[in-house]
Amino acid sequence: MRPSKRDELVQEALKVFYQNGFTATGMDMLVKKTGISKTSMYKHFRTKDDLILAVLRLRDEQLRNWFFRRVEELATSPLGQLLAVFDVLEEWFQQPDFQGCMFIKASSEFQCVDDPIYNQCTEHKKLMFNSVLKIVRELETNSGKLSSEIAEKLTRQLFLLKEGAIVLKHMRVNGSAGLEAKEAAVSLLQANGIRGV
Amino acid sequence: MRPSKRDELVQEALKVFYQNGFTATGMDMLVKKTGISKTSMYKHFRTKDDLILAVLRLRDEQLRNWFFRRVEELATSPLGQLLAVFDVLEEWFQQPDFQGCMFIKASSEFQCVDDPIYNQCTEHKKLMFNSVLKIVRELETNSGKLSSEIAEKLTRQLFLLKEGAIVLKHMRVNGSAGLEAKEAAVSLLQANGIRGV
DNA sequence: ATCAATGCTTACTGATCGGTACACTTAGTT
């Protein structure tokens, strides 16, 4: 199996969609920017929406893998990893081509509840959430393990910080959103009696 | 001065853009949905972008006025108003036509840093931020007034929660995002030694 | 050597895009 034009197309389309938006990017622009012929594109994908779905699939995989691999590189303990989540967030923000979260943006353009694109966006967020939740579940309070409900509530709160940081960074309202989110996260952990923070 | 077709157009266009997206909504669709002729539209606005800017201007005014009027209705003390911010947020989410934040969505479609639309979106967020900051500045800790830096940092943290709640509610990842943000806000206030919370 | 798969180029479809031209109607002012 060759690396195949298909993968090449999805990778390049990802960049263009990310920087230029989905609706605003026409197929002809993709031809121009990727050098791949339109005929080839439509041999691999029946519609533009199918291509977008493939792009989002790739992005989901890329981002989740990179994100939590970095988290594991930065820390081993549950508490350390939880704080590292926000360090990696800040790393993401510092990448020169950072342009917000592709899934938040895609769900802004495809808002219809039964649109497959919209649903794939929510799916990504839920997967991210569960990965954070997994770390939170391993945390310990001064009186032992967190209860399941407390762990989920804490995760939802931390997730609010994370998503807020993404949009405020993208909108250039808060330049140090990642660091600020981390500080707030520390407060939330302390408020929940997490050991060692 | 009659209520004027212009205002009517902007109001109706707001609804359509909000539910349907900016790029995805064509001028012909606006004609159909508003009943206003295209000739009239282009007599009031030179381009579609100008119309969008007017729509965002109206939305900014509408939302900020409504939001902080509700906050003042719900509480009088600074602390009460700060918590009320998240109650009003939840009220917003419960409105049947809630479809996320128009400015987050617009800045997702118009990402270019020097696009007037993008800049108007960031401006709105900054105005919202300053209104919250004004409330925070009136808070007192156990040792008196907050320092200016602490007040701003606390506001930025609270703002992360607010924006995160908006996107996670819009993406149907967290159904009770407003309430959850409020709980997290309480923790952050306590962590900063705010009196009475 | 042949065959099939894959990709390319070019040209095209009908629909829609943002925006304009023009002739007409309506209402308010003087």
Place this chain on the structure above:
DNA sequence: AACTAAGTGTACCGATCAGTAAGCATTGAT
């Protein structure tokens, strides 16, 4: 009654939209 401002409907502009058709070049497997 005459004029003006503001609205309408219709038809149109060139450009672009998503998607298709046909023919040729390249390549790898048999």
